[in-house]
Amino acid sequence: MGIVLGPNRYGKAEVRLVRVDRADAVHHALTDLNVSVSLSGDLAATHLRGDNTNVLPTDTMRAIVYSFAREEPVAEIEAFALRLARHFTSAYEPVDTARVRIHAYPWERIAGAEGPHPHAWTRAAGTRYAGAVSGPDGAVQVVSGVEDLTVLKSTGSAFHGFLTDRYTTLQPTDDRILATAVTARWRHTEAGSADWTGSYTRARDTLLRVFAETPSLALQQSLYAMGEAVLADQEALAEVRLALPNKHHFEVDLTPYGQDNPGVVYYAADRPYGLIEGTALRTGTPPAHADLPW
Template structure:
């Protein structure tokens, strides 16, 4: 029986970097979490410990900071492509690279009716994301967002499901529907106005969640992905993960009080988790590796 080294990669995870643009008195900031992974001819280091072809992960970390200084970070998709292409083009053993970036959102602190020039407040837990995969001469971009918390106070139902001896959940034709959206979408091009496309996709996701009368979170997921593909031709597919942030009606009968869908207990766990991909039928599916680690 032969034994061989299978798919592998290595890199530096979660390099935290904050940049300040001081070109004028009105500063701007970028707050990123950057992870690098390199793929290529690394069999010898696995077999014998020979590191002749292994670019240290510390060097990869320093490259993140160095390239951020040499050129402004700009849009995270562009920065990720610069990083990935740098590793592939400067290190002969490296045939592919994968760069993951989360961008944290900050807003200017309002002072005197306007945003302060150099003071900021973290706006939410929501993060903008990108995953850029360099495979030889090819570049693939998957962008998205995560931890976008949304809630509908009505316009959601859940009934008609199978019931057995373990079923206790009551059917409802009026419930709170809440989730924390993680969405990733694959682009068909690498030459785009990334910020404009991101804002447009985010707006479509939010508007569709708000306006869809939902009979199931699965239905909302499909409607949101479908709307993005109908309105944004640059997007090939949308993958979403939607945890159902359950809100249970509190029983106030024992206090002699009616509860007409007004007082709820917000449970953090366990929770339902709805996941799915909405895709065009005329494009090839993307490898799982373009979306999330640790898959190769």
């Protein structure tokens, strides 16, 4: 039985990049990113013989990320990811596929006596995400998303009618707290001059609205309703993938203290937790690229 080299890639992970745009001497703009690049292609020689002829140093990848960020503002992280991915596949012949992942950490201006402060910020909720892949045929695909978008509603959620056996102790309920930290990714049908920020804002707002407004019999039902609504709202999106950890809240037993607890005091458990994952897919659209960095 023979042994061969299987699929492989390499790159520079988590290049931390903060860009301060000082075009306005007083009102600065802040961009805070974490960028990861990985390349694949004609790289067998370095694995099998230690021949690095076709290897672009990962330090060079880091330098390119910083240099591109210096050349122009990073207004749209999807556009920045596309620019980087296309560069690596076009500038270096041994590279046939480049994947770029970007996390953008949101900052909000601190409120001052005369309005938002021009150059002081506080970290905001939720992390914006973008990923891009450039393949050997020049085709590109883009995925956007959000992470750590923590949401909770104090009613409008139930969980009953589930399977039971001798190990089941969970009691059914018609009313419970439902909380989760949303991780969502949505794939664009085309990569081009899209309004990336507008699309992101609409998708994020839709996720929040549907979570809040949809009566839920299970977190799975909420997940699909959220993904379905994002696709219904934006025809330029092909699929939505969601991961929703169930942030359990349990009523505290106050009877030892002579008190009742009609859904007032809860214990917020951090682990273990249920993890619900699923996809809403628009039929008739081309499949995702195998190397698309979800």
